[in-house]
Amino acid sequence: MDSSKIVNIIIALFLPPLAVFLAKGWGTECIVDLILTILFFFPGMLYALYIVLSSN
Template sequence: MEILRIIISILIPPLGAFLKVGLGLQFWINLLLTLLGYFPGLVHVIWLLSRR
């Protein structure tokens, strides 16, 4: 499941954040970062996945 979550996170960072933390604050931060640019959202979701 973790490999699938990583692949989804690379393709669609907010979906990866949602799968990790649900509709919490980190999801909304990731959505905003992704809207501002794909790379900041990607970095944030990688940080989320490696944090726990």
């Protein structure tokens, strides 16, 4: 695991939409995470961690 992924995991814990944006760019994943974070923070955080850990 490289240092950029570790930093992205830390960002995913505090600012989930930013972590998804950094991992995948502006797209469907980022919009879904933004909606999840606005509705309730915890699902947005879990989705962001999933995206960050599954990205190449």
